[in-house]
Amino acid sequence: MTHPRPGSRIATGLLVLAGLLALPACDDDAEQELVENVEVNGVEPEELIEELEGVDLSGLGGAERRLFIRQVNDLLSPCGDPVSVARCIDEGRECADCVHAASYVKRLVGEGFERHEIRELYRLRFDPETVAEIPDADSPVRGTPMGAAVTLVEFSDFECPFCGRAHPVLERIVREFDGQVRMVFKQYPLSMHEYADDASRATIAAGNQGKFWEMHDTLFEHQTALTPSDIEGYAEELGLDMERFRADMEAEATQAIIDRDRALGQELGVNSTPTIFVNGRKFEEPLENLGQYITEELARQ
Numbered sequence: 561m562t563h564p565r566p567g568s569r570i571a572t573g574l575l576v577l578a579g580l581l582a583l584p585a586c587d588d589d590a591e592q593e594l595v596e597n598v599e600v601n602g603v604e605p606e607e608l609i610e611e612l613e614g615v616d617l618s619g620l621g622g623a624e625r626r627l628f629i630r631q632v633n634d635l636l637s638p639c640g641d642p643v644s645v646a647r648c649i650d651e652g653r654e655c656a657d658c659v660h661a662a663s664y665v666k667r668l669v670g671e672g673f674e675r676h677e678i679r680e681l682y683r684l685r686f687d688p689e690t691v692a693e694i695p696d697a698d699s700p701v702r703g704t705p706m707g708a709a710v711t712l713v714e715f716s717d718f719e720c721p722f723c724g725r726a727h728p729v730l731e732r733i734v735r736e737f738d739g740q741v742r743m744v745f746k747q748y749p750l751s752m753h754e755y756a757d758d759a760s761r762a763t764i765a766a767g768n769q770g771k772f773w774e775m776h777d778t779l780f781e782h783q784t785a786l787t788p789s790d791i792e793g794y795a796e797e798l799g800l801d802m803e804r805f806r807a808d809m810e811a812e813a814t815q816a817i818i819d820r821d822r823a824l825g826q827e828l829g830v831n832s833t834p835t836i837f838v839n840g841r842k843f844e845e846p847l848e849n850l851g852q853y854i855t856e857e858l859a860r861q
Contacts, residue, residue, distance in 0.1 A: 694824070704741065729850065730743060737858075747764070763779065
């Protein structure tokens with residue numbers, strides 16, 4: 561499956577790892593290494609650590625348990641030590657994240673992910689090279705504006721049907737984790753969508769009058785009606801100053817915001833919408849897992 565970039569040929573998928581089970585989206589083998597007495601991708605059965613304090617394996621079947629044990633004996637500690645997750649826990653090393661990492665692997669195994677999928681999702685979540693600093697000072701924020709333990713950043717397109725499906729899920733997440741989660745919105749209109757750019761402009765123009773989220777919600781609730789006349793009608797319904805709204809729709813500053821967000825997304829590897837980051841890490845699991853993922857993040861705090 562290919563993923564779209566603005567101005568390129570697009571296919572469908574949502575937040576998809578290449579070949580992974582993932583969320584649908586609008587689209588514009590690791591080398592062998594040695595880890596302190598554990599040969600990654602070549603661990604001898606007698607070397608495997610099978611009992612891990614703090615990790616309950618009672619819910620796993622026989623085959624799942626074997627896959628879990630193999631994985632935690634292969635995967636590197638999330639704290640940077642040259643040991644496996646299993647050895648990190650077994651030796652009681654000062655890395656609180658090792659138990660969280662093992663519990664994450666257990667969940668993925670229990671949900672039926674394949675070995676290569678688990679390894680990639682683990683890399684995205686725990687590898688120090690896969691976390692990004694995402695500037696959000698000038699972006700719209702929903703939820704707790706300051707001090708939230710978890711920050712979601714969504715790159716989205718108002719005409720993308722998969723973004724439309726994600727919209728109520730993200731709203732629910734912000735409500736359910738009130739005080740703990742903040743959601744940051746980034747504009748990422750795809751060239752394949754005729755009205756996406758105008759819709760982005762409309763939210764920015766409405767935001768200049770303090771009604772970004774009202775316009776945001778209205779557009780997602782009326783995704784099949786995003787013509788210029790439709791958008792003007794929504795602006796009137798929101799009670800906006802229409803002269804100012806029209807001027808802001810056409811302003812260079814408005815386009816500059818879209819260009820800035822798009823450039824940031826491209827720098828971060830965004831190639832489809834919606835793309836979601838959780839505390840700077842790209843979320844590539846199915847969208848229905850987002851609540852559990854956030855719960856796990858909060859447990860790490």
